[in-house]
Amino acid sequence: MLALDHLSVSYDGVPAVVDATLELADGHVLAVLGPSGSGKSTLLRAVAGLEPAVSGRICWDGADLAPVPTHKRGFALMFQDGQLFNHLTVARNIGYALRLRRTPRAAERVAELLALVGLEGYADRLPATLSGGERQRVALARSLAVAPRLLLLDEPLSALDAGLRERLAVDLREILRAAGTTALMVTHDQEEAFAVADRLAVMRAGRIVQQGDIAEVWRAPADPETALFLGYASVLEGAAAAALLRAAGRPAAPAVAVRRSALVVADDGPLGGVVVSARATPELIRLVVDVDGIGAVDAVGRLGTHPGPGDPVRLSVDPSRLAPTPTGR
Numbered sequence: 001m002l003a004l005d006h007l008s009v010s011y012d013g014v015p016a017v018v019d020a021t022l023e024l025a026d027g028h029v030l031a032v033l034g035p036s037g038s039g040k041s042t043l044l045r046a047v048a049g050l051e052p053a054v055s056g057r058i059c060w061d062g063a064d065l066a067p068v069p070t071h072k073r074g075f076a077l078m079f080q081d082g083q084l085f086n087h088l089t090v091a092r093n094i095g096y097a098l099r100l101r102r103t104p105r106a107a108e109r110v111a112e113l114l115a116l117v118g119l120e121g122y123a124d125r126l127p128a129t130l131s132g133g134e135r136q137r138v139a140l141a142r143s144l145a146v147a148p149r150l151l152l153l154d155e156p157l158s159a160l161d162a163g164l165r166e167r168l169a170v171d172l173r174e175i176l177r178a179a180g181t182t183a184l185m186v187t188h189d190q191e192e193a194f195a196v197a198d199r200l201a202v203m204r205a206g207r208i209v210q211q212g213d214i215a216e217v218w219r220a221p222a223d224p225e226t227a228l229f230l231g232y233a234s235v236l237e238g239a240a241a242a243a244l245l246r247a248a249g250r251p252a253a254p255a256v257a258v259r260r261s262a263l264v265v266a267d268d269g270p271l272g273g274v275v276v277s278a279r280a281t282p283e284l285i286r287l288v289v290d291v292d293g294i295g296a297v298d299a300v301g302r303l304g305t306h307p308g309p310g311d312p313v314r315l316s317v318d319p320s321r322l323a324p325t326p327t328g329r
């Protein structure tokens with residue numbers, strides 16, 4: 001298990017990561033999500049042992065990693081641009097670390113990895129002949145070759161175009177699950193985080209502002225800024241919130257903010273609507289719903305079934321999801 005304990009990292013006295021406390025249990029994939037410059041790469045580099053901590057600790061299974069150099073941590077790193085060796089074939093790229101370690105039966109392991117990332121038949125190709133997505137698959141297979149106890153991914157899909165990124169994100173999730181890999185991924189892209197990870201930490205200005213199960217964080221963002229960053233269309237407050245509550249047959253609660261994306265919670269107190277668009281990951285669904293008298297509602301939540309456009313849905317407002325209106329908004 002990886003644990004960050006009040007970790008701070010600075011560059012020339014300027015803080016980049018501030019007081020980060022984070023846990024990642026074995027077999028989980030944690031996405032650290034934050035805007036550019038929020039300190040994500042710095043956090044990852046510190047875990048890899050490439051940046052020293054100013055204060056706090058990074059521990060693996062309870063032991064402080066400070067005295068352990070990068071190459072002895074048993075972690076693998078994968079970057080946005082894969083960084084393949086261009087003069088080596090796909091198979092030799094993937095088997096690189098295995099050859100360095102003189103691992104027995106390396107060829108079998110390479111074949112296994114090629115199958116894992118869906119690149120059977122690509123063994124003898126050179127990187128220059130591959131598409132961006134294929135290159136990232138090779139980079140991933142190479143990172144997984146020595147079965148790292150932790151895989152560190154820095155914006156692994158950001159260099160790919162949108163359609164491919166979405167598909168590869170789902171594949172990445174499957175591959176990590178199939179290999180049982182514990183992974184820490186940093187990204188600025190919320191779709192990527194939701195598609196790949198099962199745990200989420202939100203980072204802003206060097207600080208981790210919220211962390212937890214991905215559905216938990218999405219259903220109940222810590223504050224409006226986090227909600228907006230997670231991709232919510234907007235945060236409803238005041239009159240708009242009251243109108244929604246009335247439509248849902250709930251008593252109007254003055255001075256509440258309804259987080260629109262927290263509306264789909266359970267099946268009680270249904271609010272009828274028609275799905276305008278639906279987008280789903282295995283665990284979460286995001287709906288734009290046209291509700292009579294209210295207009296379009298953008299909602300995110302867990303549903304047992306994934307309705308498609310035009311299907312009637314039942315929404316409910318869960319009073320426990322209402323939060324006091326933040327001051328100043």
Ligand code: ADP
Nearest residue numbers: 011015016034035036037038039040041042043
């Ligand atoms: P992110 O990965 O979230 O975009 P980074 O961790 O790269 O953020 O950067 C966090 C902050 O640290 C930024 O303000 C950035 O300018 C600064 N920073 C990053 N790397 C260095 C460096 N090598 N030297 C000085 N400042 C750096």
Ligand code: MG
Nearest residue numbers: 040041042154
């Ligand atoms: Mg970065």
